[in-house]
Amino acid sequence: MVNLTINGLNVSVEEGSTLLEAAQFLGFPLPTLCHMEGLSPYGACRLCVVEIGEGEKSKLVSSCTYPVQEGLKVRTASERVLRARKMIIELLLASCPQSKVIQDLASKFGVRQQRFKQEHEDCILCGLCVRMCEEQMMAKAIGFRGRGENRSIGTPFDIKSDVCRFCGGCMYVCPACQLRCTYNEPEKAICGACANLSPPCVEKDQFDDMMCYMDPCVACEINKD
Amino acid sequence: MLKLKTIFDLNALRDRLLSSSKPEIPTVVITAGTCGQASGANDLIRITKREMLSRGLTERLHLRVTGCHGYCETEPSVLIEPEGTFYPKVNIKDMARIVDAAVHGVVVESMLFRDPDTGELIEKQSELPFYRKQVRTILSSNERIDPIRIFNYIENGGYSALIKVFGVGKPDWVISEVKASKLRGRGGAGFSTGLKWEYLAKQPNGNGKYLVCNADEGDPGAYMDRSVLEGNPHSIIEGMIIGAYGAGATEGIIYVRNEYPLAIKHLLIALRQARDLGLLGDNILGTGFSFDIKLVKGAGAFVCGEETALMRSIEGKMGEPRQRPPFPVEVGVNGNPTAINNVETWANIPVIIRDGADNFRSVGTKNNSGTKIFSLVGKIRNTGLVEVPMGITIEEIVYDIGGGPVGNSKIKAVQTGGPSGGCIPADKFDLTIDYDSLAEAGSIMGSGGMIVMDENTCMVDVAKYFMHFLKDESCGKCYTCRKGTQRMYEILDGVSKGESTIEQLDLLEELANVVKDTTMCGLGQTAPNPVLSTLRYFRSEYRKHIEDGKCPAGVCKELITYSINEECTGCGVCLKACPEDAITGEKKKRHVIDQVKCIKCGACMSVCKFDAVEVE
Numbered sequence: 001m002v003n004l005t006i007n008g009l010n011v012s013v014e015e016g017s018t019l020l021e022a023a024q025f026l027g028f029p030l031p032t033l034c035h036m037e038g039l040s041p042y043g044a045c046r047l048c049v050v051e052i053g054e055g056e057k058s059k060l061v062s063s064c065t066y067p068v069q070e071g072l073k074v075r076t077a078s079e080r081v082l083r084a085r086k087m088i089i090e091l092l093l094a095s096c097p098q099s100k101v102i103q104d105l106a107s108k109f110g111v112r113q114q115r116f117k118q119e120h121e122d123c124i125l126c127g128l129c130v131r132m133c134e135e136q137m138m139a140k141a142i143g144f145r146g147r148g149e150n151r152s153i154g155t156p157f158d159i160k161s162d163v164c165r166f167c168g169g170c171m172y173v174c175p176a177c178q179l180r181c182t183y184n185e186p187e188k189a190i191c192g193a194c195a196n197l198s199p200p201c202v203e204k205d206q207f208d209d210m211m212c213y214m215d216p217c218v219a220c221e222i223n224k225d
Numbered sequence: 226m227l228k229l230k231t232i233f234d235l236n237a238l239r240d241r242l243l244s245s246s247k248p249e250i251p252t253v254v255i256t257a258g259t260c261g262q263a264s265g266a267n268d269l270i271r272i273t274k275r276e277m278l279s280r281g282l283t284e285r286l287h288l289r290v291t292g293c294h295g296y297c298e299t300e301p302s303v304l305i306e307p308e309g310t311f312y313p314k315v316n317i318k319d320m321a322r323i324v325d326a327a328v329h330g331v332v333v334e335s336m337l338f339r340d341p342d343t344g345e346l347i348e349k350q351s352e353l354p355f356y357r358k359q360v361r362t363i364l365s366s367n368e369r370i371d372p373i374r375i376f377n378y379i380e381n382g383g384y385s386a387l388i389k390v391f392g393v394g395k396p397d398w399v400i401s402e403v404k405a406s407k408l409r410g411r412g413g414a415g416f417s418t419g420l421k422w423e424y425l426a427k428q429p430n431g432n433g434k435y436l437v438c439n440a441d442e443g444d445p446g447a448y449m450d451r452s453v454l455e456g457n458p459h460s461i462i463e464g465m466i467i468g469a470y471g472a473g474a475t476e477g478i479i480y481v482r483n484e485y486p487l488a489i490k491h492l493l494i495a496l497r498q499a500r501d502l503g504l505l506g507d508n509i510l511g512t513g514f515s516f517d518i519k520l521v522k523g524a525g526a527f528v529c530g531e532e533t534a535l536m537r538s539i540e541g542k543m544g545e546p547r548q549r550p551p552f553p554v555e556v557g558v559n560g561n562p563t564a565i566n567n568v569e570t571w572a573n574i575p576v577i578i579r580d581g582a583d584n585f586r587s588v589g590t591k592n593n594s595g596t597k598i599f600s601l602v603g604k605i606r607n608t609g610l611v612e613v614p615m616g617i618t619i620e621e622i623v624y625d626i627g628g629g630p631v632g633n634s635k636i637k638a639v640q641t642g643g644p645s646g647g648c649i650p651a652d653k654f655d656l657t658i659d660y661d662s663l664a665e666a667g668s669i670m671g672s673g674g675m676i677v678m679d680e681n682t683c684m685v686d687v688a689k690y691f692m693h694f695l696k697d698e699s700c701g702k703c704y705t706c707r708k709g710t711q712r713m714y715e716i717l718d719g720v721s722k723g724e725s726t727i728e729q730l731d732l733l734e735e736l737a738n739v740v741k742d743t744t745m746c747g748l749g750q751t752a753p754n755p756v757l758s759t760l761r762y763f764r765s766e767y768r769k770h771i772e773d774g775k776c777p778a779g780v781c782k783e784l785i786t787y788s789i790n791e792e793c794t795g796c797g798v799c800l801k802a803c804p805e806d807a808i809t810g811e812k813k814k815r816h817v818i819d820q821v822k823c824i825k826c827g828a829c830m831s832v833c834k835f836d837a838v839e840v841e
Contacts (some may be wrong), residue, residue, distance in 0.1 A: 043548055046705045046743045060742045065548035080742065087739040091708050115732050116712055124704060144543060144701075147526060149711060151701030 004072040019063035019074055020048055028076045031085070031105055033092075033175050034126035035064045039135055044126050046088055047105075051075040060084060086111055095121045099176040122176065125151055129170030139163045142170060172213035228503040231511045232388050235379070235504075242380040250287055251327045254304040254368055258293030258455045259487050260448075265317065266301040272320040286328050289377075292367045292456020292491075295610035296355050299338070304350055304368060311350035313338045341606065341628070354607075358625050360588060360596050361612045363572050367456035372491045375498040378459040384504065386578035390467050391512050399471030400426060403574065405582035407594040412439060412530075412567030413642065413671045414747070415593075415660035418574075421564050424554045425472040428562035433475035435563040436468050438571050439535060440481040440488070443527040444643025445694060447674030449598040450568035452610055454481065454488035457572065458495035462518060464574035466504065469516040472564060477518035480535055483525055492520055527644075527698035531746045532565045534700065545700045546746035567672060569598060589615035593659035597670070601627050603677035604636070613658070620654040623677060634679040638762070642671025644691045644698075645751030647758025648684065667758040669751060683780035684763040685770055689717040691755040699748060706749030709740035713756055720767060722783040723774045730767055734760055779840040782825045789816050789829075792837035799829035799838060 001012045006023055013022045018041060023030055033045035043065035050063045052074050060081065063074075075081065089109055092102045094116035102124075105111075127144065130153060134140045141164035145152050155161040229235050253273055257266040273288050289306075296302065299313030303320075305327045312323055312333070319336055326333045337346045338353060347353055371377045378384070390399055404419030425434060438461055442450040454461065465477045481489055496518055499505045507515045521539050528534045529544040536558050538544040557563020573595060577585045586594045593615035599622065602608050606628035613622060619639055623629070630636045638648045647668035649656060656662055660670050678687065696710040716733045719725040737753035737760075744750050760767065769775050776784040789799070795813040807823045810816030818829070830838040 041548075042702075043745055044702050044704060046703055046745075049743050062548070062743075062745065065745075067550060069550075084739045084743045087736060088705060088743065091704070091712065091736075094712075095708060115729075117715060125701060125707070126704075127702075144545075147528065147544075147701050148695075148697045148699045148707065149701075150697075151707065 002068045002070050004068055004070070004074060006074045007076055013068055015068070017068055019050055019052075019061070019066045019068060019072075022068050023050070023063060023074070023076050030063055030076060031109070032064060033101070033105075033124065034128060036128055036132075036173060039128065039131040039173075041065045042127050042131065045124065047085060049081055049084055049088075051078045051081050082109075085109060090114055091116070092124060095119045096124055096176050101175045123153060124176045125153065126175060127153075128173040128175065129153060132169045132173045137165070137167055137169050139165060139167075141165075168213040228501070229510060230503065232391055235384060235388060235510060238376075239379050239385075242376055246380060248307060250285065251308075251330065252287040252289050252306040253324065253327055254289045254291055254306055256292070256294050256300060256302055256304075256368075257290045258452055259485075260293055260297050260452075261301050262487070264300040268317045269301055269303065269315060269320050272317055273324055276321055276324045282324070282328055286324065289371050291370060292372050293452040293610065294368050295359075295361075295364050295452070295612070296353070296607065297609040298355075298607050308332075309349045309351060311338055311348070311353065312336050354628060355609065355611075355626055358617075358621060359612050360614045362576055362588070362596050363453060363457075363460075363569065363598060364610060364612045366460065367452065370457055370459075372456055372458055373494045375459060375495065375502060378457070382579065383459055383575075384463055386575040387463055387466055387504070387510075389578055390470055391510060391514075394512075396426065396471050396473060399467060399578070402582050403471065403577060406577045406585040407582075407592065408570065408573055408577060408585070409593065409660060410567060411569035411573070411597065411672065413669060415670060418566060418570055421554060421566070422468060422472040424552075425474065425562055425564040428555065430473060430475075432559075432561050434473060435558045435561055436465055436472065436474040436477045437532075437535070437539070437558065437563055437565040438465060438477070438479040438568060439530060439532070439565050440479055440485070440568045441523045441530040441535060442482065442485075442568070442672060443530050443698075444672060444674045446602045446676055447600045447643055447672060449600050449610055449673045451485050451488055453568050453572050453598075454485065455491050458488075458492045459499065460575055461492075461568060461571045462495055462499050462505070464571035465518055466509065466516055467574050467578055468564070468566070468571070470514055474564070475516065477516060478521055478539060478558065479518060480521045480523055480529075480539060482523040482529075489520065489522065496520065526700070527694075528700040528746075528748050531748055533746065535565065536563065543700075545702050546748070548745060569673070590657070590659055592661065597658070597673060599641075599658075599673045599675045601675050601677065603639075603675075604631055604634070604679040604682065605629070605677040606631055615659045616657045618655050618657055619649065622658070622675070623654065627677065630677075630679050634681055636677055636679050637682060638678050638684070640668075640676040640678065640687065640755075641674065642669035642751075642754070643674040644694050645669060645748065645754055646671050646674070647754040648678070648687065648762060649758075650762040653762075667761055668754065681778055681780070683721075683776050683778035684759045684766045685717060685721050685776070686778075686780045688755045688759045689714065689721055692717055692752075695748070695752045699752070703744045703746075703749055705740050706744040706746075706752060709736060709744075709749075710752055712736060713740070713753065717756070720770050721776070721781040723770060723781075725771050727768070727771055730760075730764075730771065775841070785825060785840050786820060787818050787823055787825060787827070787829060788839050788841070789818060789837050790839055791815065792835045794835055794837070796834075798832050798834070802828045802832040804828060 002015050003012045006026055011026050030048045032048045034042050041064040043062040048063045049060040051058055051060055089106050089111045093106050093114045096102050130143055133142050141161040255266055255269050277283055303312045303315050310332055322333055369381050400422050408418045409415040440450050505517050523529050526544045529538045531546050532553055533546045534544040539558050553563045589595050596612050596614050598612045601611050611626050638650045640648045649666050663670050692714040696714050699706045699710050701707040716729050737756045741753045769777055779785050793815040800808045805822045805824050807819045808816050
């Protein structure tokens with residue numbers, strides 16, 4: 001067990017766990033977008049930053065990726081943390097204003113203004129879908145491409161991937177792209193599953209073995225009728 | 226090639242090489258690094274060879290093709306040994322005369338370097354103002370060594386540090402010696418190299434340990450590592466073998482960017498030669514110690530210079546940093562303990578071991594020992610690679626070595642540390658160059674880029690340029706780095722176009738501080754430095770853009786207008802130079818610029834001999 005202090009409270013957690021887990025164990029809420037239990041920590045959204053260390057050496061780290069260390073002093077809601085978090089939400093709001101998740105975050109943390117040029121993006125590149133596809137669905141159908149401004153998520157060369165089973169897991173976990181995950185705009189989809197009018201459950205006999213996250217789903221709607 | 230089986234063999238080889246060498250025979254040394262080749266060194270080599278063969282001079286004259294010597298401004302240059310006569314900017318037509326003079330032991334006076342201030346002719350290389358103040362422990366080897374000949378390296382004392390290490394026979398001694406030298410990583414962060422190796426040595430040896438040479442030099446305008454790799458690849462290899470022996474590493478990797486073809490070529494040749502000679506591989510020199518180095522070519526992402534991204538790239542994955550801890554020294558390449566050092570750090574190792582830690586520490590300051598190579602570029606007279614002791618002031622580098630500004634404009638600032646570094650204004654040029662004082666001034670040492678800027682450089686434009694570079698080169702994993710650099714660029718772009726407000730300047734600063742605070746790796750944490758340091762020292766320039774709608778340096782195109790004043794003689798040169806036909810006027814009468822057609826390229830200004838074109 002590792003002993004550390006979070007917001008002045010002593011806590012003892014298992015070795016190998018993260019600061020986020022330790023903070024949640026104590027009941028300190030930390031907002032996250034790219035974190036999900038069952039998927040490996042990634043540290044992309046930076047919302048869960050906490051302040052560690054003291055004095056001049058104190059710094060902000062993403063709690064979801066930082067392992068607990070003996071004697072570490074963690075502050076989850078210091079002024080520095082809150083300032084950074086507000087700015088991150090403001091950046092998110094400037095890019096994905098239509099996401100319900102991000103709107104809720106903004107209202108919760110009191111972000112009432114957005115001073116950047118308004119954009120309308122669908123994806124914040126949190127990578128949940130990529131990890132879902134790789135780690136839970138064992139498919140590796142989608143991945144990151146490019147870097148910097150040109151970073152995007154998709155299949156290699158934008159060709160429909162053979163390993164994609166149209167499980168819809170990628171869309172199920174997505175915190176931002178509520179719009180894209182209905183099949184209203186199939187051209188915006190990552191895997192094209194939402195545009196697929198013959199879902200695997202209809203085509204394949206042994207569909208019981210496969211998980212399905214499709215919602216709404218053409219097949220389910222057909223069955224309902 | 227013969228294989229060396231014992232330390233004695235290597236010593237015997239060196240003795241044999243030294244006894245057969247004839248230092249009294251004049252040698253023509255031609256600099257043929259990438260820079261030299263680009264400015265025509267290959268032609269000089271061809272002509273020299275032809276002269277030597279056709280006139281039967283092979284017994285009376287030697288030719289040595291070396292890597293870069295550092296003085297880029299004078300490329301292609303020729304050095305005649307043993308006298309040390311230096312000929313700058315040699316034309317192919319003059320090469321035959323130089324060869325002739327070298328054979329007869331005379332000097333071609335008309336082609337010598339002329340001091341631009343005093344007009345005096347300078348014969349010896351060591352007396353040039355550019356070289357006088359430098360302490361060239363690493364770079365001086367470049368002119369003595371032909372990088373593709375291992376015997377040349379051995380003859381010049383190469384691999385003697387390795388013999389010394391094997392002679393002592395204690396890995397601990399290597400680490401204590403490097404620790405005692407107080408060598409700090411030359412890659413930028415300045416972590417103690419000895420300490421890093423000590424951690425590596427302490428790690429459990431499961432599936433082996435790695436040593437990595439980080440040669441992914443990506444800063445715009447910086448090429449220190451390239452010149453060392455091209456000019457003296459064996460020093461890196463020797464350094465890595467010593468490091469491996471000290472830290473108990475089993476495998477070495479040199480990660481070099483693919484944009485350095487000559488460096489890759491020389492490294493591959495050097496690795497093969499070292500392997501053939503038995504200096505790499507199993508049971509090196511009969512000591513029972515085994516170590517080999519492989520070369521990995523990077524695909525050209527700036528972020529792959531960050532150590533955790535570099536490791537992922539070596540593993541064949543996408544170059545993306547990850548959280549530290551665990552540090553590479555615990556979990557590195559393929560999950561094995563790994564120590565990563567910069568090219569220049571490795572090149573310093575043989576020097577430390579050969580001459581002793583005390584000797585190394587005698588150069589530089591208390592906590593910053595040794596020398597550092599900077600690539601001095603920008604609006605300065607002597608551009609090139611300078612190797613200076615730590616603790617030298619910026620003023621000495623810029624004015625004494627660099628020769629001061631080009632033309633009449635005053636130097637305004639220097640930018641150190643590449644895109645992640647910051648600008649230091651001219652009134653702080655008494656600042657000493659070391660890791661700590663640069664960090665205090667809001668910049669970083671970085672790998673050693675130093676860009677000099679004068680009054681004609683707009684600081685907003687500089688920040689915008691670097692931010693453009695960073696928004697393209699951010700890996701994009703951390704939201705604040707990816708989006709933050711994009712948004713900072715957006716605001717800077719607005720400032721440079723005069724579309725911004727003062728409130729946005731505060732927003733820029735606020736955002737920059739958050740990006741610095743919240744990103745995972747060194748790239749993101751230092752990415753706001755160009756913005757923060759220019760805001761700190763040149764805020765007035767930003768304000769002039771916003772409040773007056775003017776660019777004081779005359780750079781930001783949206784805010785400037787070119788006009789022709791009464792000095793115009795109507796010569797018509799600008800009229801012909803204008804690519805848009807925006808200038809009209811009769812001969813011998815004052816010309817006029819059509820502001821609608823003008824694209825503000827500045828061509829008219831650069832061709833005008835009467836200073837009649839003004840920019841405001």
